[in-house]
Amino acid sequence: MGMLVISENMTLDGVMQDPTGDDGFxxxxxxxxxxxxxxxxxxxxxxxxxxxxxxxxxxxxxxxYLVERWPGRTGTWADRLNSMPKYVVSSTLMKPVWSNTTVITGEVVDAVSRLKHYVEGEIVVNASGQLVPLLIEHDLVDEVRLMVFPFVLGGGERLFGATSATKALRLVDTRIVGAGLALLTYSQVRVE
Known part of the structure; x- marks a missing residue:
């Protein structure tokens, strides 16, 4: 069974919006x-x-965003991203051009649940600010990895929005990355 991992870059105050500045925020x-x-x-x-x-x-x-940047690159990281299976939740994307991409349409929660049963190992979700809250709300997330950048922006879209109930997580790892970044890893606490 697959393990769904949310992997996000965010500021110290939880902002994930427009990290590269490409969107004009x-x-x-x-x-x-x-x-x-x-x-x-x-x-x-x-x-x-x-x-x-x-x-x-x-x-x-x-x-x-990713398909504009990765297919033309080479090297270990690019080769892996370009060759691995990719699943895109969309009601408008009809013909994906990135290799090994499958479009998920319809009921997202059911489709992702099936995907977790089909894929062995980690299924990583990067960015995807609209998808992540849905996955968290429906308890589909197994692990959250937050790469925290040392800035307080004071405004912007945050990773975690409103949920219908408290979602318990347990800190399982912390790591300093470089000289100024922190990688925090949490696993979801399953309530039986």
């Missing part, structure tokens, strides 16, 4: 404000995660 671009050492260490963590993962799951907007 006035406080965006925070990803580029760390040192080269931090970027290199971040890339090593992300590459390792991709090598361990068996599949990627994402929303349409995240797919569009």
């Amino acid at each position: 006035e406080r965006g671009g925070w990803f580029g404000q760390v040192t080269d050492e931090d970027h290199q260490a971040w890339a090593e963590v992300e590459c390792g995660e991709a090598l361990r993962a068996q599949a990627l799951l994402m929303g349409r907007r995240s797919y569009e």
Whole structure:
């Protein structure tokens, strides 16, 4: 059975919006404000995660962002992302151009539940700000990995929104990445 992992870059105050500044958010671009050492260490963590993962799951907007950047790249990380199975939740994407991409339409919760039974190993969700809250709300998430960038933006879209009930998580690992980033890993506490 697959393990659904949310893997997010976010600021200290939980903002995940526009890390690269490409979307025009006035406080965006925070990803580029760390040192080269931090970027290199971040890339090593992300590459390792991709090598361990068996599949990627994402929303349409995240797919569009990633498909513009990865298919033309080479190297260990790019080769893994380009070759691995990718699943995109979308009602509008009809013909994905990124290799090994399957579009999930219809009832998302059921489709992701089936995907977890079908895929052995980690199914990683990056970005996907609309999909992540739905997965959390329906208790489909097994682990949350937060790469925390040392900025307080004071505004912007946050990863965690309203839920119908408290969602308990347990801190299972902390790690300093580079000189200024923190990787926090939580597992979901299953209530029987």
